[in-house]
Amino acid sequence: MKNFNGKVLFLDRSDINTDEIIPAKYLTEISKEALKPYLLEDIVLQGFSPANDIKGKSVVITRDNFGCGSSREHAPWAFEVNGINLVIASGFARIFRQNMFNCGMMAVELDKALLDKIFNLFANKDTSLETDMDKMTFKFTAGDLKEIVPFTISEYDFSLVKAGGWVDYADKNY
Amino acid sequence: MGKTVAEKIFDAHHVDCPSGDIHVISLDAVFCHEITTPIAITDLMARGKDRVFDPSKIKAVIDHVTPAKDSKTAMQGKILRDWAVRHGIKDFFDIGRNGVCHAIFPEKGFVRPGFTIIMGDSHTCTHGAFGAFAAGVGTTDLEVGILKGVCAFKKPESIKVNIFNSLHNPSSLHNPSNLHNPTNLHNPTNLHNPTNPHNSDNFNNSGSLLPKGVYAKDVILALIGQIGVNGATNKIIEFCGSVVDKMSMDERMTLCNMAVEAGATSGICSPDMVTVDYLWQFIKDEYQSKEAALESFSKFRPDSDAVYSKTIDMDISNLEPQVTYGYKPDQVKPVSEMEGTRIDQVYIGSCTNGRLEDLEIAASILKGKKIADSVRGIVSPATPDIYSKALDKGIIKIFMDAGFCVTNPTCGACLGMSNGVLADGEVCAATTNRNFNGRMGKGGMVHLMSPATAAASAIKGYIANSEI
Ligand code: SF4
Numbered sequence: 001m002k003n004f005n006g007k008v009l010f011l012d013r014s015d016i017n018t019d020e021i022i023p024a025k026y027l028t029e030i031s032k033e034a035l036k037p038y039l040l041e042d043i044v045l046q047g048f049s050p051a052n053d054i055k056g057k058s059v060v061i062t063r064d065n066f067g068c069g070s071s072r073e074h075a076p077w078a079f080e081v082n083g084i085n086l087v088i089a090s091g092f093a094r095i096f097r098q099n100m101f102n103c104g105m106m107a108v109e110l111d112k113a114l115l116d117k118i119f120n121l122f123a124n125k126d127t128s129l130e131t132d133m134d135k136m137t138f139k140f141t142a143g144d145l146k147e148i149v150p151f152t153i154s155e156y157d158f159s160l161v162k163a164g165g166w167v168d169y170a171d172k173n174y
Numbered sequence: 175m176g177k178t179v180a181e182k183i184f185d186a187h188h189v190d191c192p193s194g195d196i197h198v199i200s201l202d203a204v205f206c207h208e209i210t211t212p213i214a215i216t217d218l219m220a221r222g223k224d225r226v227f228d229p230s231k232i233k234a235v236i237d238h239v240t241p242a243k244d245s246k247t248a249m250q251g252k253i254l255r256d257w258a259v260r261h262g263i264k265d266f267f268d269i270g271r272n273g274v275c276h277a278i279f280p281e282k283g284f285v286r287p288g289f290t291i292i293m294g295d296s297h298t299c300t301h302g303a304f305g306a307f308a309a310g311v312g313t314t315d316l317e318v319g320i321l322k323g324v325c326a327f328k329k330p331e332s333i334k335v336n337i338f339n340s341l342h343n344p345s346s347l348h349n350p351s352n353l354h355n356p357t358n359l360h361n362p363t364n365l366h367n368p369t370n371p372h373n374s375d376n377f378n379n380s381g382s383l384l385p386k387g388v389y390a391k392d393v394i395l396a397l398i399g400q401i402g403v404n405g406a407t408n409k410i411i412e413f414c415g416s417v418v419d420k421m422s423m424d425e426r427m428t429l430c431n432m433a434v435e436a437g438a439t440s441g442i443c444s445p446d447m448v449t450v451d452y453l454w455q456f457i458k459d460e461y462q463s464k465e466a467a468l469e470s471f472s473k474f475r476p477d478s479d480a481v482y483s484k485t486i487d488m489d490i491s492n493l494e495p496q497v498t499y500g501y502k503p504d505q506v507k508p509v510s511e512m513e514g515t516r517i518d519q520v521y522i523g524s525c526t527n528g529r530l531e532d533l534e535i536a537a538s539i540l541k542g543k544k545i546a547d548s549v550r551g552i553v554s555p556a557t558p559d560i561y562s563k564a565l566d567k568g569i570i571k572i573f574m575d576a577g578f579c580v581t582n583p584t585c586g587a588c589l590g591m592s593n594g595v596l597a598d599g600e601v602c603a604a605t606t607n608r609n610f611n612g613r614m615g616k617g618g619m620v621h622l623m624s625p626a627t628a629a630a631s632a633i634k635g636y637i638a639n640s641e642i
Contacts, residue, residue, distance in 0.1 A: 024589040028247050071311060093437055152315065156193040171318075
């Protein structure tokens with residue numbers, strides 16, 4: 001299983017699309033690693049600097065309809081090669097969400113009110129997150145501030161996370 | 175309980191239900207292009223699984239960057255080409271025969287009612303116009319599709335969008351359909367060369383119910399504006415109603431093409447005689463008559479008591495041409511509110527609006543006119559067949575005389591990879607489907623619109639209504 005713990009990057013906007021996550025001009029790259037410097041290059045988000053704000057982060061927390069647009073799996077890969085395997089949002093575009101789990105990564109939906117609370121408490125702070133896959137909880141920490149939040153993913157998605165992807169599963173079963 | 179089109183297709187392709195509401199379905203076709211497939215091929219090879227489930231069900235094209243613009247895009251083409259040869263994939267369309275995937279695959283007859291199709295491309299939803307379930311997927315799903323001919327989806331829920339015209343008056347109909355009004359200047363059929371052998375039966379849209387100057391593109395932009403970029407996430411949009419019934423296949427493809435811009439898994443139109451007419455040249459050996467084909471396809475029409483998660487009634491009687499204004503396809507305004515917006519480039523093409531009817535509509539407006547000096551006009555016919563028919567009909571000449579650059583069939587500028595990338599600060603009036611920040615070039619702005627509005631805007635040098 002991949003790592004789902006670490007420092008949190010807050011992206012406070014809905015409808016962040018795959019062209020913002022990784023622009024089409026980098027789709028000619030053959031290796032995932034080559035995508036690393038370009039993550040979120042074209043994002044429209046006041047005060048956010050990809051060059052300074054991504055480094056050292058392992059989790060993204062954002063708003064609604066994250067990953068809309070193109071089907072490019074380069075979007076999850078661009079996160080993966082930057083050490084980010086977990087995105088938490090109030091909603092995802094279907095293909096992006098599926099691509100994440102197909103790669104053994106996690107796209108977890110939290111209720112909007114709960115997400116608002118997390119943003120209010122932890123955005124603008126140096127926040128860390130620990131994922132407990134047995135208890136299915138996220139533990140947020142910023143200084144003395146702590147918050148434990150339960151989450152759910154389907155049994156099927158969990159099996160993809162455990163298996164590390166859908167290719168081997170499907171080749172075996174179908 | 176009745177079933178939707180998608181539910182009927184899922185039932186007919188059921189393979190497994192690994193858990194909860196996840197359904198693994200068998201695939202009738204896997205479509206491939208050179209941007210997302212090479213990386214799937216490379217990964218399958220690395221896993222020691224360089225196999226394909228059925229070469230006759232895999233169709234591949236080089237379309238996004240063609241001819242190759244640099245060593246990297248040349249390598250992407252090469253990986254796809256070598257793979258097609260290695261596995262005996264006969265339906266592979268290389269340079270000279272290639273065109274935009276979602277235009278060329280239907281044109282070759284690869285899409286049928288009731289089919290299940292995936293492709294590593296979000297606009298795969300276009301093929302739902304034929305009554306198929308067609309969905310864009312990522313690389314991993316594509317790999318599994320190539321390897322095993324299956325894909326997993328959540329149980330399909332559909333939104334029914336009923337499109338009608340409450341003011342419908344058949345005597346005041348306009349283009350592109352009114353074949354009986356010789357005074358209508360905008361009637362693209364006026365461009366027909368009487369000796370043209372390609373006057374195809376496919377464009378059977380006489381009796382369009384769209385208001386003057388309004389096209390399928392305006393209808394879908396208005397719908398996305400209404401329900402939002404997230405309005406149909408994880409859902410299928412089933413288009414129906416009298417306006418859709420009267421639409422040609424080209425128009426239905428425009429409609430379904432942008433379903434994903436509202437988050438939908440697929441758009442779907444029910445198969446009818448328009449579908450059969452389009453497909454007849456490919457299926458005439460399989461059925462005794464068109465009626466027999468229609469009857470067979472009718473099993474993929476929705477039941478009258480089918481259950482939808484939502485029904486949207488859309489009266490287009492007062493619809494104006496629509497134009498986007500921001501970086502999201504749901505940021506839509508009537509053209510009258512966008513009129514006068516400065517533009518640097520006009521792009522007519524793409525899987526949304528690069529088909530023959532689109533070029534005909536634009537040419538009917540450009541005929542005898544010049545585009546503004548301040549504007550660069552680019553037109554990309556979506557396939558060689560469209561290009562060739564546009565040549566026969568004199569449409570290409572109209573574009574060239576007006577001052578347009580005519581490119582080979584390719585995606586090119588649509589995703590800012592080649593053939594018309596914008597400079598920082600430049601503005602493009604485009605018939606494409608995405609206005610995302612940086613989509614056609616870093617720092618560029620894209621306004622989405624119909625071919626008619628794009629052509630009128632090219633002449634004026636700013637966003638303008640084709641009807642004024
Ligand atoms: S024309 Fe544009 S939207 Fe359509 S497949 Fe090509 S790049 Fe994608």
